[in-house]
Amino acid sequence: MIFNYEPTDTFLIYGEAHWCSYQTDTLCIFEPKEKGAGPPKTFSRKEIGFLRGSNHWRYVPGPRTYERLKKAAKLGSKALQDAHSEDQDAALFAYMECMNLEAFRNAGAVSLTLKSLTSKWTEIVGAFLEQEATRNLGNGPRRGGSKLPEQRKPHAASTLLKLYRRLRQSNYDPGVLVPHYRTGKERSLGFCDQTEDFIRRFVKASINREDPYANAIAKDTRDALVAENERRSKNEEKLLGVPSVRTIERRIEWLDPFEVAVLRHGIDKARMDHAVSSGGLDLLYPLERVEIDEWEGDVRVKFKQLGIWDSLPQDIRNDVPDGRKWIYVAIDCATRCILAMSVCSQPNSDAARRILGQIVKDKTDLARLAGAEGTWDFFGTPHLICTDTGSAFRSNMFILAVNTLGSIILFPPVKIPELRSRVERLFGTMARIIMPLLPGRTFSNPMARGDYPSEERTVLTDDDLTRILTIWVVDHYHQQPHRGLPGAQSPASRWKELVNKYDVTEPPDLNTRRVALGYEYIRTPSKQGVVLFSNHYDCKELMKYRQAHKGKPLRIRIDPDNIGAVSVEIGRVWHQANALNGEEIEGLSMDHWTRVVRELRQRNSAEAELTLAQRNRAIQKVRKIVADARDLGGLVDPEYTAERLDYLATNLCAGLIFNHPDTPPVSDEDVPFGRKIEPIFPTEPDIHSPVTEQIQPNSGDDEEWKLEE
Incomplete structure (x- = not known):
């Protein structure tokens, strides 16, 4: 993604x-905003993608970024295409003047x-008029004496200068030169307003009968006009015009067909008959509108938890209960690309919020882990998110997350599925194409199921279902022609075309995503920052806060997908606090960290304080196990909730503290990413090492010492 x-x-x-001072399709050059802060940094697009997934990159969009997208949406090529023919000629005339x-x-x-x-106006106008004469001639008359096309009068020098500047600001889109007014007048209907209003009201009142013919309604309307004039004549009022029956029939033909259907058959029947079957909303650029919904899949799978299934005996696996899983999907309406997908046991606000996290990040690595060959690099900041009125989407947690990411949430009216037609149609496609290929299918209704033994053929797990859906989405759905797109383009091709034309907004950085999608805790900072899940986090803003507000708690948020840093709220501003000596846990998920702590608990059950070397060896061991297992933790919903994380914090991680050295490692300027990691040699823990000040209950600075610290 560029x-x-x-x-x-x-x-x-x-x-x-x-x-960013310079950029191409392959690299970008970034210069410090403060003079003397250091030399410029050059990164390839691949390196930027690596940085975007770490805690060392933050992107703060400027005002011109949003203005550019607004102009692209408002002043696209359709501004010229949809204009009146006279306005098109005027815009093209001005465009050629600017090009001259x-x-x-x-x-x-x-x-x-x-x-x-x-000073050069005579030469400029002369050259332009000569070009116009040949440009407008086209394939017209070539013989002498033939009439030539009429020419427009050139603009004045001051006006041309304004038009040229406007054209350059819009990247030479001639649509910005379309006049904003119409000089032509609409043709009069030929009757006074009172006559037209009488015809309109009488026709609408008569059309609700059982399929009356237009000719019968027209005759009744004309008779009513004659009767109305007789009444007005007696009262000496102004008479109405009496059109012919055929004229009234034409008025009936001009009525809105949808309005006529509502009057005859009711709103529900009219909506069904006149629903948009294709095309739908007029969308210009990717991520302009994203639809999110949940669907209970038509297949039964084993209820297994990530990381447990492989260690169970076969007889226990056979006794594990099974059932239908819920599938969350987010789809981009302009390109039909699937931006996020997750499989979970039950619909809930936590699962819906994690779908937002997938929308704003590259999922290619997860697709490769699932076995897909293609890329899944459709991501960015959505402008509008549309959902149904389910409880998972109406929760304060989900709405606040959408707002923090910089998007707008919209709840289309119920009973109108065409307002969320893209995601509804996608679920229908999945039920029609992919579900019939899976064992344990449940079908949409008992009649369609017949005597198919769904329970007996349930052999898939949630990992299996996730891998199948991921491969189908990345390698099949995104690459196949889609009849809902212009020219039956594939979603991947349409995304690439619209991105090159309108661009996509950079996704929010990890700190913003952590504030929007993370889980919140209240902690009191100590000398080594704040402690969460046995890890210490600190930053310079946190140090200043502790000096001025000793013993006062603050809010922190952590992202279970990356515990290498947390966000702390200081003065209503969220700052990033990195883990002390946290090179090893950068990018580590909460699920992997849980395995690390369990490993340390089993091997060192009698010790409350461990060394960083022990911790890092356990992390490397877990990373190798995860790499060998090809973990899909980003797609299979880990079922994280605030209650489950609280349980882990107060039980699994309680009392476990790592002995941090007094002098943390310093960043190496020669290393382009992260910190320089020296090799760690296995050593036994020193039982004579002094206990750090943070865990001493009688230290002078920490009178209100707690177990979590």
Whole structure:
């Protein structure tokens, strides 16, 4: 994915503010915003993708980024295509004038000032009129004496200068030159307003009968007009015009067909008959509108928990209960690309919130782990998110997460599925194409199921179902022609085309995502920052806070997908606090960390304090196990809830503390990413090592010492 950056955008790379001074399709150059802060940094697009997934990258979009997308949406090529024919001619005439001016400017003959244009105005107009004569001729008359097309009068120099500047600001889109007014007048209907209003009201009142013919309604309307004029004549009022029956029939033909259907058959029947079957909303660019929904899949799977299934004996596996899983999907409406997908046991706000996390990140690595060959790099910041009114989407947690990510949430009205037609149609496609291929299918209703033994043929697990759906989405669905797209393009091709045309907004950085999607805790900072899940986190803002507010708790949030850093709220601003000596846990998920702590508990059950070397060896061991197992933790819902994380914090991690050295490692400027990690040699824990000040209950600075600290 290639994002275009504006000079007003800010990038916090390893804690320092930069701006993008140069960019191509392969690399970007970032310069420090503060003079003397250091040399410029050059990163390839691949390296930027690596940074985007770490805690060393923050992206703060500038005002021009949003303005550019608004202009692209409002002043796209359709502005010229949908304009009146006379306005199209006027816009193209002005466009050719601007191109003629640019030719003089590129040749160095004029500059973009009124004085310079005035001095060369005769030459500029002469060259333009000569071009117009041949341009408008086309395949017209070639014989002498033939009538030539009429020419428009050129604009004045000051007006042309304004038009040219407007054209350059829009990247030379001629649609911005379309006039904003219409000079032509609508043709009069031929009757006074009172007559037209009488015909309209009488026709609507008569059309609700059982399928009356237009001719019968027209005759009744004309008779009613005659009777109305007789009444007005007696009262000496102004008479109405009496059109012919055929004229009234034409008025009936001009009525809105949907309105006629509502009057005749009711709103529900009319909506069904006139529902949009294809096309739907007019969308311009990717992530303009994203639809999210949940669906109970038509297949039964084993209820297994991640990391437990492989260690169970076969007889226990056979006795594990099974049932239907819920599938969450987010789809981009403009391109039909699937932006996120997750399998979970029950619909809930936590699972819905984690779907938002998939929308804003690259999922190619997860797709490769599932066995897919293609890429799944459709991501960015959505502008509008549409969901149904399910409890998972109406929760405060989900709405706040959408708002923090910089998006807008919309709940379309119920009983109108076409307002969320893309995701509804996707579920129908999955039920029709992929579900019939899976054992243990449940079908949509008992009649369709017949005597198919769904329970007996339940052999898939949630991992299996996730892998199957991922491969189908990445290698099949995204690459196949889609009849709902122009020219039956594939979703992947349509995404690439629209991204090149309109661009996509850079996804939020990890700190913003952690604030939006993370889980919140209240902690009191100590000398080594805050402690959460036996890890210490600190930053310079947290140090200043502790000095000024000793013993006062604050809010922190952690992302279970990456526990290498947390976000702390100080003065209503969320700051990133990295883990002390946390090179090893950078990018480590909560599920993997749970395995590490269990490993340490089993081997060192009698010790409350362990060394970092012991911890890091356990982490490397778990990473190898996970790599061998090809873990799909990003797609299979880990079923995290606030209650489950609280249980882990107060039980599994309680009392376990790692002995941090007094002098943490310093970043190496020669290393482009992260910190330089020296090899760790196996050593036995030193039982004579002094206990750190943070865990001493009688230390002078920490009178209110608690077990969690």
